[in-house]
Amino acid sequence: MRAFTEIKHYLSQIPGWHTKRHLVVIESDDWGSIRMPSKEVYDRLLNSGYRVDLCHFSHLDSLETEADLTNLFEVLDSVRDSRNHPAVLTANCVVANPDFDKIEASNFDEYYYESVLETYKHQPGCRNNYQLTIEGIKAGVWRPQSHGREHLNAIRWMKALQSDDEIAKLCFRDKHFSLTTVVSPKVKARYMDAFANADLQTLVQEEMIVKEALNMFEQLYGFRSESFIAPCYTWRPALEKILSMNGVKYLQGLAYQQIPISDEPIQCRSKYHRLGEKNQYGQTYLIRNAFFEPYKGGNWVDECLHRIDVAFKCFRPAIISSHRLNFIGAIEPSNRDRHLSALELLLTKIVKQWPDVEFVSSDQLGHIINGK
Numbered sequence: 001m002r003a004f005t006e007i008k009h010y011l012s013q014i015p016g017w018h019t020k021r022h023l024v025v026i027e028s029d030d031w032g033s034i035r036m037p038s039k040e041v042y043d044r045l046l047n048s049g050y051r052v053d054l055c056h057f058s059h060l061d062s063l064e065t066e067a068d069l070t071n072l073f074e075v076l077d078s079v080r081d082s083r084n085h086p087a088v089l090t091a092n093c094v095v096a097n098p099d100f101d102k103i104e105a106s107n108f109d110e111y112y113y114e115s116v117l118e119t120y121k122h123q124p125g126c127r128n129n130y131q132l133t134i135e136g137i138k139a140g141v142w143r144p145q146s147h148g149r150e151h152l153n154a155i156r157w158m159k160a161l162q163s164d165d166e167i168a169k170l171c172f173r174d175k176h177f178s179l180t181t182v183v184s185p186k187v188k189a190r191y192m193d194a195f196a197n198a199d200l201q202t203l204v205q206e207e208m209i210v211k212e213a214l215n216m217f218e219q220l221y222g223f224r225s226e227s228f229i230a231p232c233y234t235w236r237p238a239l240e241k242i243l244s245m246n247g248v249k250y251l252q253g254l255a256y257q258q259i260p261i262s263d264e265p266i267q268c269r270s271k272y273h274r275l276g277e278k279n280q281y282g283q284t285y286l287i288r289n290a291f292f293e294p295y296k297g298g299n300w301v302d303e304c305l306h307r308i309d310v311a312f313k314c315f316r317p318a319i320i321s322s323h324r325l326n327f328i329g330a331i332e333p334s335n336r337d338r339h340l341s342a343l344e345l346l347l348t349k350i351v352k353q354w355p356d357v358e359f360v361s362s363d364q365l366g367h368i369i370n371g372k
Contacts, residue, residue, distance in 0.1 A: 009307075012255065013289065013314035017276025017369050022357045023317035024081075024308065024350060025365050027252055027288060029229060030324040031093040031144075032116040033151035034176055035061040038124075039331050041174045045183075055182045056295050060335050061325035065125035068336060069132045072327050075340050076141035079347040081359045086140050087347050090362040091133075092147035092229050092252070095216040098154070100175045108161045111154045115216065125330070130220075137221065143361035146225035146248070148194050149213035152177055155202055156263075157191045165189075189266070193232035195239055196268070198260040207242045214246045226363040227252055227286065234258040234268060237279075244281035250366035251279075252286045254321075275316065276369050284366055292322040292346060294339045301346045308350065317365060 036042050036058055045052045052058040076087045097119045102112035120126040136142030157177055160168035167187050171177050181187045195206055217225050228243055229252035236259055240251065251273075258268040273285040290307035294300040308318040327343075329336030351357055360368070 009310055010314065013311060013316050016274035016287070016316070018315040019317060019368070020315055021317070021368075022312055022354045023365060023368070024087075024357055024359050025090060025286075025317060025319045025362055026087065026292075026322060026359075027090045027092060027229070027319060027362055028322050028324055028327075029092045029147055029231075030061070030151060031064060031091045031147070032097075032119075033094045033147075034063050034097045034119065034123075035178065035325075036331055037062070037174055037176050041176070042331055044174075045179075050179065050184050052179070052183050055180050057325060058179060058183055060295055060328060060331055061323075062328055062330040063119065063123050063126060064129065064324065064328060065123075065330055066128050066132060067125065068328055068330070069129060069136065071329075071336065071340055073132070073136050073139065073141050075344045075347070077139060078344060079351055081351060082356045083358060085359055087359045088141055088143050088361050090227075090252075091142055091144050093144045093217070094147050094149060094151050095213055095220060096149050098150065098152065098157075098177065100172065103161075104172075108158070111158050113150060113154075117220075134221075143363070144217070144221050144225070145227045145229070145252070145362055146213055146217050147229055148231055149209045149216070151192055151194060151231045153191050153194050153196055154209075155197060155205060156189060160189060160191070193234045193258075195230050195235040196232065196258075196260045196266065198236070198263050198267075203236075203238055206239060210239070210242050211246055214248070226250055227366060229253060232258070234260060236260055240279055240281055240283060244283055248283065249370075250284050250286050250363060252362055253288070255287050275319075284369055286319060286362055286365060286369075288319045288321040289316065290318045290320040292320050292343070293326060294342050295323075295326050295335065301342055301349065304346055305349055305353070308354075312354065317360075319362075319365070 079087050095116050096113040099112040099114040120129045177191050179187050224247045227250035228248045233253050256270040259271055260268050275287040277285045289311050290304050292300050292304045311318040326339045327336055
């Protein structure tokens with residue numbers, strides 16, 4: 001079975017764009033999004049019988065803090081590539097979160113959101129986050145790209161609130177919105193997949209969300225996001241035209257895009273993409289082919305190094321997926337500390353094993369593929 005998996009992995013690297021350069025991209029999703037609000041909320045849910053300890057995202061993920069960012073930046077800045085550039089993290093960020101107070105004041109009739117800057121202000125330990133990210137950009141360790149407006153399917157979530165869904169209302173009281181079926185059989189729907197809508201009538205709302213997401217992104221960081229990754233790798237093809245009209249040239253993701261085909265029940269079909277493939281709007285797909293997700297347990301340093309080795313042997317860049325929760329310590333500080341140590345080890349081994357390596361961001365890789 002191991003040999004079959006290995007052959008399949010090599011074969012998956014054959015189609016698509018190739019290069020002799022040893023390029024490494026680290027893509028990290030979910031920055032700016034709320035998740036578990038605090039250790040107190042986590043403990044209260046657990047003591048009430050909700051198995052939040054069984055879901056990694058409920059157990060470990062929370063809005064990044066100043067300590068999370070500072071420690072992460074130190075690790076990224078501690079290594080240098082062949083050009084003396086530090087490791088750079090493509091930080092796929094959302095720019096807003098629900099405004100719970102306004103939604104409640106409307107008697108759940110209307111959806112309202114707040115800028116991530118407002119979210120940072122009222123979350124403990126996050127007040128200086130924005131300034132830290134600007135410093136990270138200047139230092140070359142932090143390259144924000146768009147992950148949408150919110151990491152939330154506001155259409156589906158509002159319907160649940162309006163129908164007095166027990167779990168949706170429970171989470172709302174604690175100012176968050178996501179529990180999974182692992183946590184409780186009472187969970188009826190998922191709300192993290194922001195663009196998992198099949199109904200054509202919702203495309204107008206998605207267009208507004210994309211425009212606001214990318215405009216707010218530019219206001220925050222002073223540049224347009226040329227790449228985009230849809231939450232949960234789920235979006236319909238029609239969204240690509242909207243993204244293109246708003247300046248997005250590169251589409252991050254896995255080899256298989258999830259395309260929503262039904263809202264009730266929620267169903268998707270898969271569509272395969274290869275690295276460097278272009279769609280009808282001239283956008284380029286950037287496909288992840290390595291993974292560093294130590295929150296799952298196991299030896300992710302060696303696993304990731306092996307994937308990088310396969311990519312380089314097949315003349316492909318290594319595009320590493322590593323979600324935010326690997327580096328978050330608000331709920332469990334040891335989670336951040338262990339995994340940052342593992343990240344430092346990984347980066348150190350990369351530059352040792354491939355001295356000519358180049359750390360680049362997702363949008364930079366897009367430029368390289370397109371000869372810019």
